[in-house]
Amino acid sequence: MSTATPTSRSLADAFTAKGLRLTAQRRVLLEIIESATSHLDAAGLLQLARDRDARINRATVYRTLEILKKLGLIDELDLMHLNGEKHYYEIRTGRDHIHLACFECGRIEEYESPVFDQLKQEIAQKQGFSIGVVRMEVGGRCSICVRANSREQ
Ligand SMILES: [Zn+2]
Ligand SMILES: [Zn+2]
Missing domain, CATH: 3.30.1490.190 (Ferric-uptake regulator, C-terminal dimerisarion domain)
Structure with missing residues (x-):
């Protein structure tokens, strides 16, 4: 998975540029998505996030993913439904x-x-x-x- 982005802006920058509130929990989620070395699903993301902030819940994960999708900052993949209906997320790279x-x-x-x-x-x-x-x-x-x-x- 590539970490290169089309611009040098971080997800957090792109997020706030849209006038969205960047809470500490959301910042943790954005950092994890940005540094991910594999395709993450929501459950995997939640687990990694909880290691850093135990208060992060499923709803926050889903809401944040939904916003990032709408902003076109991440792609949602089903990866041939290898794991049933699970969806995976990755940062958009321009490539x-x-x-x-x-x-x-x-x-x-x-x-x-x-x-x-x-x-x-x-x-x-x-x-x-x-x-x-x-x-x-x-x-x-x-x-x-x-x-x-x-x-x-
Ligand atoms: Zn990929
Ligand atoms: Zn194989």
Whole structure:
């Protein structure tokens, strides 16, 4: 997961720039989302947040995620529904990537390609479509699971 943002502004800055109140609890949540090294779901986020401030509750987590989504600062992903209806969140980076989900071990890999960017341009040009968000997910078996399976046979 990339930590690069399109601007150098932090989530907290973007949040207050919109005139939203940045409480201490929200600041903790924003910091965790910003420094996340994997795709977090709401429960995972709540757990990490509680390690830092035990008063943070589920409602605060959901409300904060909802605001960040509306502001276009984070993306919501379902990652091939590997874990049922769980949703995952990641900070928007300006560089679109494809998510590769392993059905066997649950690992999520990120893949960037100029071809993906070309495809977006092509869609915009040929369809005259103004693209706001692109999401692409690929499900299958990761290279580690492929290797492990071929050894077993
Ligand atoms: Zn990602
Ligand atoms: Zn795997």
